[in-house]
Amino acid sequence: RTPGACNGGYYHHVICSESVQLVDGAGLCSGRLEVKSNQSWASVCEADFDQQDAEVVCGELGCGAPAALQGGLYGEGEGQTWDKEFQCKGNESLLLDCDTSDRKNNTCLPGNAVGLTCSEPDDVRLVGGGSRCAGGVEWYDQGEWRTVGAVDRNKEAVAAVVCRQLGCGSTVSVLPGNTTRGFRVRCSGSESSLRECGTSYSTYDLVLGFTVICSGNNKLHFMAKNAVV
Structure with a gap:
């Protein structure tokens, strides 16, 4: 389980968020989405996450626009799964500022943990x-x-x-x-x-x-x- 680094390279204005991270990808701007819940990290089910949610995450991390979204792209989380469905408008600064609702399904099948690729950080x-x-x-x-x-x-x-x-x-x-x-x-x-x-x-x-x-x-x-x- 490897979180992206937050320093080095030309794009040194990327941001380390305290509540959201992309792990097991090539860097800060790609990986399996995890959200901090009660001091531990939880993966997010693909069914509970959409384009507007992706825009907020990429912006929160200081990355460019979202480029790809696929369940299971960066593997499965080892811990818990986030228990809410995100309902972002797309203009929020933080994912946890978005509205949420109860999940439609209580389980998240294997291969459905959100994998997100944001474009490289914009200058x-x-x-x-x-x-x-x-x-x-x-x-x-x-x-x-x-x-x-x-x-x-x-x-x-x-x-x-x-x-x-x-x-x-x-x-x-x-x-x-x-x-x-x-x-x-x-x-x-x-x-x-x-x-x-x-x-x-x-x-x-x-x-x-x-x-x-x-x-x-x-x-x-x-x-x-x-x-x-």
């Missing part, structure tokens, strides 16, 4: 918009999240790249934000991530941030035992 995020697909644009650099700004004629192009990078579909709207120190970014709109765009940063320069609302089309593959649906 871009949208904050303050109520979901991971809406909010002010920030970029992680040298241990800090910094505001991303762009000139008016280029904001739509930058927004398109941000929505694409986050797996959040297309741009719905772009709104003005606050003026602060941050990155000034220039994109053509066809890039797959902000890293491919031109950027500049100065501790003395102010940039006009902006808020992006994406369509929210997160890509999550629910996998059958031997095939991707």
Whole structure:
């Protein structure tokens, strides 16, 4: 039973949660889901967990969007099984903040412990918009999240790249934000991530941030035992 490490590598802004972990996977962002219950860890049954729940877990761990969900993908838990069904909306910060209900079945058959793969942690995020697909644009650099700004004629192009990078579909709207120190970014709109765009940063320069609302089309593959649906 191997929990993912929370340090090292470029993506050092991943988070160790006190109540949720993915174990026996390749790292922090993949593995069998376990939830802390009365000071011990419990696996979660596939029937009690869905896409919105996966989005919350991946976000809580500081990982990117959920990429795959499959019962038994990372083996079976050795201890107890979580006794509730999660009913997340998808915008909660913590899995244990989600509503729950009594499980429909009292048993979880072998091969049904939730295995979850989140994409690698994003170095871009949208904050303050109520979901991971809406909010002010920030970029992680040298241990800090910094505001991303762009000139008016280029904001739509930058927004398109941000929505694409986050797996959040297309741009719905772009709104003005606050003026602060941050990155000034220039994109053509066809890039797959902000890293491919031109950027500049100065501790003395102010940039006009902006808020992006994406369509929210997160890509999550629910996998059958031997095939991707």
